[in-house]
Amino acid sequence: MRILLILIVVATGAWSAYWFIASSGVKSGFETWLEARRAEGWLAETQDIEVAGFPNRIDIGFTDLLLADTDSGLVWEAPFFQILALSYRPNHVIAVWPPEQRLATPHDKFTLTSSDMRASIVLRPDSDLGLARTTLTAEDLTIRADGAAEGTRLAALTLAAERVAVDAAPTYRLGLSSDGVAPALPRGLRETLPDTLDALRADMTVTFDKPWDRHAIEEARPQPRRIDIRLAEVRWGELELLVAGELDVDENGLPEGSLAVKARNWREILAIAVATGSIPEGLARTVEDGLSLVAGLSGNRETIDMPLDFRRGRIFLGPVPIGQAPVLRLR
Numbered sequence: 001m002r003i004l005l006i007l008i009v010v011a012t013g014a015w016s017a018y019w020f021i022a023s024s025g026v027k028s029g030f031e032t033w034l035e036a037r038r039a040e041g042w043l044a045e046t047q048d049i050e051v052a053g054f055p056n057r058i059d060i061g062f063t064d065l066l067l068a069d070t071d072s073g074l075v076w077e078a079p080f081f082q083i084l085a086l087s088y089r090p091n092h093v094i095a096v097w098p099p100e101q102r103l104a105t106p107h108d109k110f111t112l113t114s115s116d117m118r119a120s121i122v123l124r125p126d127s128d129l130g131l132a133r134t135t136l137t138a139e140d141l142t143i144r145a146d147g148a149a150e151g152t153r154l155a156a157l158t159l160a161a162e163r164v165a166v167d168a169a170p171t172y173r174l175g176l177s178s179d180g181v182a183p184a185l186p187r188g189l190r191e192t193l194p195d196t197l198d199a200l201r202a203d204m205t206v207t208f209d210k211p212w213d214r215h216a217i218e219e220a221r222p223q224p225r226r227i228d229i230r231l232a233e234v235r236w237g238e239l240e241l242l243v244a245g246e247l248d249v250d251e252n253g254l255p256e257g258s259l260a261v262k263a264r265n266w267r268e269i270l271a272i273a274v275a276t277g278s279i280p281e282g283l284a285r286t287v288e289d290g291l292s293l294v295a296g297l298s299g300n301r302e303t304i305d306m307p308l309d310f311r312r313g314r315i316f317l318g319p320v321p322i323g324q325a326p327v328l329r330l331r
Helices: 002-039 214-218 266-275 281-298
Strands: 043-045 048-052 057-069 074-086 089-096 100-104 109-113 116-123 131-145 152-164 171-182 199-208 224-236 239-249 255-264 303-311 314-317 320-324
Touching (some): 239 303, 281 320
Antiparallel strands (some): 043 057, 057 074, 074 089, 074 100, 131 152, 152 171, 171 199, 239 255, 255 303
């Protein structure tokens, strides 16, 4: 019995020492990372880094966290942020966001509120901490732009990513699913549609020019080079938009390829795109005339079922050019 007691005491002391060394190393690592970002010109500040979770967890809590990449113009502020992990499985972490956070881009500023936003993240056990898979969920999420009276509301959001063919090009399967989506729209449009979307889903595979790992935050975001959309679907009352197809993306971010598009009651979809600024109002009439011609070719003037082609920096719906192709670059 005495020997057993000694073994228990020794094991407890060894584990306590391991936890203290590991937790101190993790805290020091984050402090060093923030210092390195400041040396590169970032704003990277936190009021406090707290370590908890003894004996089986290493939980890191940041208070008043501010990260601003001055090169890309991206800024994120949060009153707190947590990274939770089992002490014996440090490459699998849970990230927890606060009920309110701020995100700024070069084009706009947003306030995000939610009742519960968290992500399960599994990293590859190497020095680059490459992403193996992740799932982010959010409940009662609202995204409101500064100056807007209302924001887009989502009852539930799920985003998932998993790297496939690890030894080949950095390719990830991405999925999106959302319930109870209530877009922020002008009152006139909102009164003609149901309060929430019936469906908002996407399933695609994207190949990037480099992996998503710690360098994606520290240096530059990976850029898409090939996009394979199995299905992207939006259904809203009598409106329906389905998209599938493949695109190659060049170094300038311009897509080349074709997407199969089916749009039912497309005039209302176009009106929403104009109202939300997705299509400039001055271009709307030209686009509507072209789409009317295309819809007439299919025999149903309210439905479009034709390929959307991307070539030479422009978008063509069937034979009709409808605008400039978007630049697909991540800041």
